[in-house]
Amino acid sequence: MIGPNAVLQLVAVLERHEGPERAAGLLADAGLKGLPDGEHMIPEGDAARLHRRLRAEFPARAPDLAREAGFATGDYILAHRIPRMAQAVLKLLPAPLAARALSKAIARHAWTFAGSGTVRAVDPWTFEIDHNPLVRGEHGPAPLCHWHAAVFERLYARLVHPGVRCVETRCGAQPGSHTCRFEVVRWRRAD
Template identity: 30%
Template sequence: MNNIATNTYGKIGPNSIIQTVAALKERYGDSKTAEFLVNIGRSDLTEKLPAEMVDEQQFNELVRSIQSCFGDKELTQLLRRSGELTAAYLLKHRIPVPVQWILGILPVRSGLKMLLAAIEKNAWTFVGTGEYSFTIEKNPKIMIERCVSCRGMSAGEPICAFYEGTFQTLIRTIIDDRAVVTEKTCSAAGAAACVYEIRLSV
């Protein structure tokens, strides 16, 4: 297992909110999304989306509101789409194409290890005061302790599909186009950490 990445600032990237709002608009349209945001006290998001780092609790509260209004199954679908959109943004604006190409031509496990290590260096931007770690041996996994998207929440099944969607899209695009990332355990369901299993095609 690699070193754990920690952060004490309690800030995460704005895409957590930007892309979740985008996922809501895709699914429900602008009008219903605006109505939902007004009802949960976030009318500001109907006027201007954040452009800088945001308090991690803002994302947690948005997730809680979606869960309360739409239920767990709809929450996971919305968050998975939000994660996919976040990954698309990262691939376009944050991970240089030459780097993506180099990682892609390496042996799959070597490329995956380098990608997850690179993610680790900036993990605080998406786990906030949580902790990110990963393992490559035998069955590759990503672990997030004190996960922002479900911290303090309860659910009967894993609900942190935001990270599931982000990791799977990044790995499929750069490393293995048939890889599958599945959240196997979730803090909201009583586990010690949210654990994402990475199944490779080779």
């Protein structure tokens, strides 16, 4: 099982960019009969099929669409899942301490976004997901987990330091790997 935002936020992004009919078609192509209610966990296979269909249908745009959905998922988590007091405390802490606390919380609640995958906080700035269900069985030369990277990035940028970016440096879909590795790094926009 996985959290419903893996589907809900992606469908909302698709509706905005492609229209409701195209989003509904992609949902149907992925074998989903409708949207989850948002109150309960959903089978991870449903989310995986939708993300796979996104990558197949929009290969060039899928990374940006998945990222937008990941940011929206992070916003949902901030609005509904992390208590305001905890957010305020994290924002007051120095970045290294806030990152340590946030990484522990993410690892504790990983089942909501990683399903049957195994999440490990390597250090306060690095995560790994072994056997990530959103890319399980897929193969490709480049990282595919733009949704996960965006969720991590949004949480860290809002709670730890605004100048961070999360980069997937290795993907379970790449040859010789079954682990997705995400690194939160300081980032400066080139203006």
